[in-house]
Amino acid sequence: MVRFLYNLVLALLAPVALPYWLLRSRAKGHDWNSAREALGWIQPSQHKAQRAPIWFHAVSVGEVQASVPLLRALRRHLPDAPIWCSTGTATGGDLARRKLEGLVEGVFRAPVDLPWCVSVVLRRLRPRLLVVAETEIWPNWFFEANRFGVPAMIVNGRISDRSAPRYRQGRILFGPALRTLNSILTQSEDDRRRFLAAGSKESTTVQGGNLKYDLNLKGDDGERIPVSIQSFLDRCRPGFVFVAGSTREGEERLLLPALRSLRRIKADLLAVVAPRHPHRFDEAAQVLRRSGLPVLRRSEIGENSPADLPAILVLDSLGELAALYGRADMVFVGGSLNGWGGHNVLEPVAFSKPVVVGPHMQNFRRIAADLLAAGGLVQVSSAEDLPAALAALMASPERREAVGRKGLEAALACRGASERAATEAARLYRRALPSSPPRLLATALLGGPSAAWGLVAKGRRWKHSVGLLPSRELGSAVISVGNLTTGGTGKTPAVAWLVERLHERGRSATVLTRGYGRSDRRLRGFRAGDAPDPAVVGDEPAMMAARFARTAPSASFVVGADRYAGGQLAERQGAPDFFVLDDGFQHLRLKRSLDIVLLDATQPFGNGSTLPLGRLRERESALRYADVVVLTRCAPELDSSWLEDRVRAWNPQVRIFRSSMVPRRWIELGTARTLPLDGLLGRRATAFCGIGNPDSFFSMADSLSCEIVATRSFRDHCRYSPHEVDALCRQAREARAEVLVTTAKDAIKLEAAADLGLPAFWLEINLEVESSGRLMDCVLGASRARQLPDPSSDGDRLP
Numbered sequence: 001m002v003r004f005l006y007n008l009v010l011a012l013l014a015p016v017a018l019p020y021w022l023l024r025s026r027a028k029g030h031d032w033n034s035a036r037e038a039l040g041w042i043q044p045s046q047h048k049a050q051r052a053p054i055w056f057h058a059v060s061v062g063e064v065q066a067s068v069p070l071l072r073a074l075r076r077h078l079p080d081a082p083i084w085c086s087t088g089t090a091t092g093g094d095l096a097r098r099k100l101e102g103l104v105e106g107v108f109r110a111p112v113d114l115p116w117c118v119s120v121v122l123r124r125l126r127p128r129l130l131v132v133a134e135t136e137i138w139p140n141w142f143f144e145a146n147r148f149g150v151p152a153m154i155v156n157g158r159i160s161d162r163s164a165p166r167y168r169q170g171r172i173l174f175g176p177a178l179r180t181l182n183s184i185l186t187q188s189e190d191d192r193r194r195f196l197a198a199g200s201k202e203s204t205t206v207q208g209g210n211l212k213y214d215l216n217l218k219g220d221d222g223e224r225i226p227v228s229i230q231s232f233l234d235r236c237r238p239g240f241v242f243v244a245g246s247t248r249e250g251e252e253r254l255l256l257p258a259l260r261s262l263r264r265i266k267a268d269l270l271a272v273v274a275p276r277h278p279h280r281f282d283e284a285a286q287v288l289r290r291s292g293l294p295v296l297r298r299s300e301i302g303e304n305s306p307a308d309l310p311a312i313l314v315l316d317s318l319g320e321l322a323a324l325y326g327r328a329d330m331v332f333v334g335g336s337l338n339g340w341g342g343h344n345v346l347e348p349v350a351f352s353k354p355v356v357v358g359p360h361m362q363n364f365r366r367i368a369a370d371l372l373a374a375g376g377l378v379q380v381s382s383a384e385d386l387p388a389a390l391a392a393l394m395a396s397p398e399r400r401e402a403v404g405r406k407g408l409e410a411a412l413a414c415r416g417a418s419e420r421a422a423t424e425a426a427r428l429y430r431r432a433l434p435s436s437p438p439r440l441l442a443t444a445l446l447g448g449p450s451a452a453w454g455l456v457a458k459g460r461r462w463k464h465s466v467g468l469l470p471s472r473e474l475g476s477a478v479i480s481v482g483n484l485t486t487g488g489t490g491k492t493p494a495v496a497w498l499v500e501r502l503h504e505r506g507r508s509a510t511v512l513t514r515g516y517g518r519s520d521r522r523l524r525g526f527r528a529g530d531a532p533d534p535a536v537v538g539d540e541p542a543m544m545a546a547r548f549a550r551t552a553p554s555a556s557f558v559v560g561a562d563r564y565a566g567g568q569l570a571e572r573q574g575a576p577d578f579f580v581l582d583d584g585f586q587h588l589r590l591k592r593s594l595d596i597v598l599l600d601a602t603q604p605f606g607n608g609s610t611l612p613l614g615r616l617r618e619r620e621s622a623l624r625y626a627d628v629v630v631l632t633r634c635a636p637e638l639d640s641s642w643l644e645d646r647v648r649a650w651n652p653q654v655r656i657f658r659s660s661m662v663p664r665r666w667i668e669l670g671t672a673r674t675l676p677l678d679g680l681l682g683r684r685a686t687a688f689c690g691i692g693n694p695d696s697f698f699s700m701a702d703s704l705s706c707e708i709v710a711t712r713s714f715r716d717h718c719r720y721s722p723h724e725v726d727a728l729c730r731q732a733r734e735a736r737a738e739v740l741v742t743t744a745k746d747a748i749k750l751e752a753a754a755d756l757g758l759p760a761f762w763l764e765i766n767l768e769v770e771s772s773g774r775l776m777d778c779v780l781g782a783s784r785a786r787q788l789p790d791p792s793s794d795g796d797r798l799p
Contacts (some may be wrong), residue, residue: 040124059136355404374407461588525556526541597629
């Protein structure tokens with residue numbers, strides 16, 4: 001209800017607020033393209049073949065700078081995961097594009113907190129994790145991430161003195177949003193208590209430390225001074241450099257007495273004053289020029305700039321302050337004289353510089369307290385005390401050295417927040433289960449039919465379980481291999497694996513399959529090694545028949561919608577040891593000895609909705625009828641233990657096995673020429689397929705040696721008309737692809753196709769099952785109640 005009311009208010013205000021927001025955005029330096037991004041229309045070069053990315057949000061300059069060590073740590077923990085960074089300010093975006101180059105795939109403007117804008121970003125970016133830095137608590141970001149199954153976390157969490165009462169009073173709104181978060185790592189214990197007061201959960205809110213302590217604290221990888229400034233310093237040769245960084249409104253005027261005092265003490269002083277925000281550059285320069293001291297702006301430095309040393313250099317540029325901290329003899333950090341709450345003092349501390357601040361450091365309370373306790377920071381009680389404090393430091397090189405050294409030592413002792421945050425982020429990434437929930441219009445149109453489908457499916461299974469609907473029995477053991485969703489779980493590789501393992505143990509198997517997409521509705525039987533027409537028997541049976549000629553020549557097939565009649569046909573020709581019921585979990589008219597259910601570990605339940613709104617044939621609750629669950633597409637970098645727990649919540653007795661799809665080689669379409677997995681090294685490829693989960697193939701192909709430059713998905717069991725083949729070839733040419741790559745299931749339907757214009761290869765894939773011996777024990781144990789024929793007998797007599 002709270003979320004509904006919040007969004008209702010936003011919707012009512014949008015017609016007035018959005019035009020105002022657009023004008024304000026332009027005034028703050030955003031262009032029209034960034035406005036489109038803020039409304040959700042981002043343009044990341046996120047390819048379907050790439051792994052799911054991390055969405056990292058750093059609102060402005062300070063958060064971008066503090067994020068560098070965390071992003072480096074994330075790269076170490078998740079080297080294959082792309083990272084996309086969003087920012088909220090124009091200056092933050094500009095800095096992120098420069099400073100985060102090589103760490104992130106790209107930078108875009110963060111969406112406004114409207115549910116439809118956030119959902120567009122989630123659909124286009126398809127992240128596996130959302131990481132938000134510091135205090136960006138946007139309710140719809142977290143609500144929508146939760147709806148999409150994307151875990152979300154706050155790192156370096158901070159709630160200032162000024163903001164704490166607002167969040168506490170707004171607990172009715174912020175509480176539900178914060179409780180959707182999977183992890184909140186706060187800078188300090190005070191911040192942790194403030195998040196809890198705002199409504200976060202005790203179990204997910206922990207003190208994680210401050211990322212800023214990890215930022216270039218040894219000064220060995222800091223920014224270099226730009227050549228033009230270095231040349232200016234070489235010409236003017238100041239005897240003492242004082243840097244006043246991140247000054248805020250009114251602080252330049254408060255600094256003037258100190259600047260005059262320092263200039264009187266040391267005539268070759270250079271004071272560098274760096275306003276925090278670009279829109280204040282002109283204002284700051286004007287205030288300082290009225291002092292009567294010689295002033296030069298950074299933008300005026302050039303070959304023709306004066307050779308005389310100015311008293312004050314106004315740093316009207318971005319991204320150069322950190323480098324100048326390294327050149328300073330003494331530093332003042334702004335925002336601390338006029339009540340703003342201070343700015344980050346750790347950047348100059350990283351260079352062992354003596355740092356002076358004003359009385360207002362509430363935004364960095366913990367850092368200031370740590371440094372003051374160690375003697376690594378000087379704080380004045382008012383602006384009037386600043387000139388004397390700076391003059392005393394200037395007069396004592398020994399004290400400056402001691403303050404700088406103690407500050408660095410204290411900061412180094414507090415490191416580690418980045419590693420802790422990256423470890424937690426990697427844990428959430430590996431356990432994530434993102435999905436794409438149905439759109440509002442689809443829900444409105446199909447929600448009713450979807451609910452009806454779920455009820456009918458549940459009622460039908462119940463009727464079979466109590467005997468109201470009959471299930472007929474065949475003479476041999478029936479092993480069903482099925483799933484909850486409409487394809488995309490690796491069912492065909494699993495059936496192939498099972499038949500091949502039975503053949504290795506001397507057992508014959510007949511596959512009972514419906515043959516989806518076939519044109520002939522009659523019951524048809526054939527054997528491994530035959531070459532049936534995929535259009536007549538279906539693409540998957542034809543593909544398996546070709547494969548079994550090498551791997552399981554004792555196997556046979558019966559294709560037909562009535563699997564019981566198909567089994568009877570096989571038994572009349574000579575009963576096999578086992579029937580393998582392909583896609584049989586919902587085929588309840590035939591009794592089975594063992595029910596194996598496959599769950600794709602990356603998308604086990606589709607979007608959570610039943611047909612026609614989603615891909616589920618039955619709800620999760622149907623797992624209680626499974627004997628064995630095999631998790632497919634498990635990967636070392638992903639954690640499926642939580643999925644196992646979810647399955648066992650429905651079926652405590654079920655036996656669970658993990659499996660993975662392992663690519664073996666490339667096979668050229670038409671010639672059957674084989675290449676090793678690195679045989680397409682560096683070649684530009686267009687990947688296409690018509691399977692239930694195309695992204696799984698695209699990701700696998702991209703992980704191999706070829707460079708996927710374009711992808712194209714066709715409907716499952718696509719028969720590939722000439723028009724579709726032409727469109728595919730045209731797309732490949734436009735992408736300047738050198739080869740086409742596809743799946744075995746698609747290749748068998750394209751054998752007779754006309755020249756595709758490019759070499760085409762299909763990827764041979766095998767299923768590998770952990771503890772496969774135990775799984776086969778379950779399969780063989782299912783037939784113990786039956787009298788199996790002699791394994792040496794000929795049970796394979798289908799025409």
